[in-house]
Amino acid sequence: MSIGKEEFNLLRSYVxxxxxxxxxxxxxxxxxxxxxxxxxxxxxxxxxxxxxxAVADTSGExxxxxxxxxxxNETSWFRDPKLWEAIEEDIAPRFIKKIQSGEVSTIRTWSxxxxxxxxxxxYQMLLDHILYTKDLTETISLSQFESLGTDISPKVLxxxxxxxxxxxxxxRGLSPLYKEYFTEEKxxxxxDQKIRESVKFKKFNLQKDFSSLGKFDLIFCRNxxxxxxxxxxxxxxxxxxKALNPNGILxxxxxxxxxxxxxxxxPNSNETPIYYQLK
Ligand SMILES: C[S@@+](CC[C@H](N)C(=O)[O-])C[C@H]1O[C@@H](n2cnc3c(N)ncnc32)[C@H](O)[C@@H]1O
Numbered sequence: 001m002s003i004g005k006e007e008f009n010l011l012r013s014y015v016x017x018x019x020x021x022x023x024x025x026x027x028x029x030x031x032x033x034x035x036x037x038x039x040x041x042x043x044x045x046x047x048x049x050x051x052x053x054a055v056a057d058t059s060g061e062x063x064x065x066x067x068x069x070x071x072x073n074e075t076s077w078f079r080d081p082k083l084w085e086a087i088e089e090d091i092a093p094r095f096i097k098k099i100q101s102g103e104v105s106t107i108r109t110w111s112x113x114x115x116x117x118x119x120x121x122x123y124q125m126l127l128d129h130i131l132y133t134k135d136l137t138e139t140i141s142l143s144q145f146e147s148l149g150t151d152i153s154p155k156v157l158x159x160x161x162x163x164x165x166x167x168x169x170x171x172r173g174l175s176p177l178y179k180e181y182f183t184e185e186k187x188x189x190x191x192d193q194k195i196r197e198s199v200k201f202k203k204f205n206l207q208k209d210f211s212s213l214g215k216f217d218l219i220f221c222r223n224x225x226x227x228x229x230x231x232x233x234x235x236x237x238x239x240x241x242k243a244l245n246p247n248g249i250l251x252x253x254x255x256x257x258x259x260x261x262x263x264x265x266x267p268n269s270n271e272t273p274i275y276y277q278l279k
Contacts, residue, residue, distance in 0.1 A: 001036050003028055007047040011035065014054060015070050018063055018205075022229040034069045068155040074223070075115040077173035078122045080254060086274045087123065091249060092130055095217060099140055106144050110216045110243075112206055113224035114149035116169070117160030117199070120220070121191055123147065124198045125181050142198050148213065150204035161201050163191035206236060215245045223253035234261040241265065241278060250276040 003011075011031050012023040023030055031047075039050035042062065054062050078084045095107045111120035128142050151157050159165075170179065170189050182189040204210070206224070219240055225233050240250055241264035250265060251274070252258060258265050258276055267273030 001039065001046060003032050003036075003047050007051060010051045011047060014051060015066065016229065018067065021070055021227045022232075030070075035066065038065055038069050064154050068153050071153045071156075072227070073115045073153065073156050075118045076169075077118045077178065078126075078175075079119065079173060079222070083251065083274050084122065084126065086268070088126060088130065090268075091218065091275065092127060095145070096130070096134075096136065096140065098217075099144055104217075106146050107218070108214065108216045108245075109145065109147040109218040109220070110213065111147065111149045111220040112204075112240075113221065114151050114160055114201070115153075115156045116165075117149060117163065117201075118169070118173070119222065120147050120149040120160075120199050121163070121195055122173075122178075123220075124195045125178050128181075128195065129177070142194060145198065147199045148216075149199055149201045150206075152203065152205045154203055157201055157203055163196040165189045165191075207232060210239060210243060213243065216243055216248060217245050218249045218251070219244060220251045222251060222256070225252070225256050230261075237261045237264070244278045246278065248278045250278070252276065 008028050008031055015021050015023055015031075035047065035050065039047055042050060042053060044050040044053055054066060057063060098104050099107065109120070109123060111123070114120050124142065124145065124147055127145050131137050131140055131142060149157075149160055151160070165182070165188070167187055167189075170182070179189075181192045181195055183192075184190075204213075206221075221236070221240060225236065228236065237258045238261075240258075241262065244250065250258060259267060264279055265276035266279055268275050268277065
């Protein structure tokens with residue numbers, strides 16, 4: 001099975017509409033390598049038949065399979081160590097002060113494209129560790145840090161919700177200190193129940209209106225916008241600014257630059273910004 005220009009255009013418009021992922025002109029291989037197998041599994045003779053089947057699918061089942069195939073779910077624990085230093089030394093202490101001063105009773109965080117959960121669980125483990133090491137557990141509870149993890153792909157959310165990881169995933173960025181938050185059974189590592197229960201997960205497409213999710217103090221929108229069209233990116237950063245509380249913080253991936261798209265954020269540094277604060 002191979003892909004013709006017309007099928008390529010049909011499938012890429014489907015992927016853009018349903019995943020917000022823009023497939024460039026030179027990346028026929030991306031559609032070919034990821035969707036041909038799926039087309040065969042769905043008894044389709046060619047990709048045109050596969051496209052028609054996807055459009056006609058009202059159950060959403062085939063759309064989810066396409067989403068799973070077309071999204072890149074690469075992630076790891078404490079990804080980009082400098083970011084986690086900034087969270088530990090700068091961002092978390094600010095949030096703790098806000099709770100201690102009585103200004104707020106909870107801090108809300110959203111990991112917008114959480115993949116298998118490493119990003120949001122790294123954050124909750126770090127907070128838990130800070131509360132213990134600073135002797136704050138008598139006055140502040142981890143449950144005062146409400147976190148939400150969302151992703152468009154049901155497959156990755158299944159793993160995030162289970163909070164179970166294999167040896168390979170455990171070997172990516174987890175120091176011995178944080179390995180203590182897991183229990184092992186036959187090569188599967190399950191995250192501590194307290195950390196697991198401190199996060200809610202939900203399937204969510206970032207292209208959709210997210211005003212119903214409420215306001216957040218911290219939003220992680222990392223390593224997801226690279227595949228979005230310029231229009232989708234601009235619209236997304238505008239809406240993220242509206243979803244942040246005053247002085248809220250946005251954390252993006254190292255190659256993502258919200259200030260190229262809107263004027264709502266101040267980077268924490270002019271050279272290599274690690275986070276962006278709402279103006
Ligand atoms: C490369 S992973 C990044 C995971 C994590 N944020 C990190 O930096 O380690 C990108 C994630 O974005 C998700 N994604 C892609 N398009 C999305 C959309 N429109 N809405 C929500 N999530 C999306 C993918 O399913 C994937 O799990």
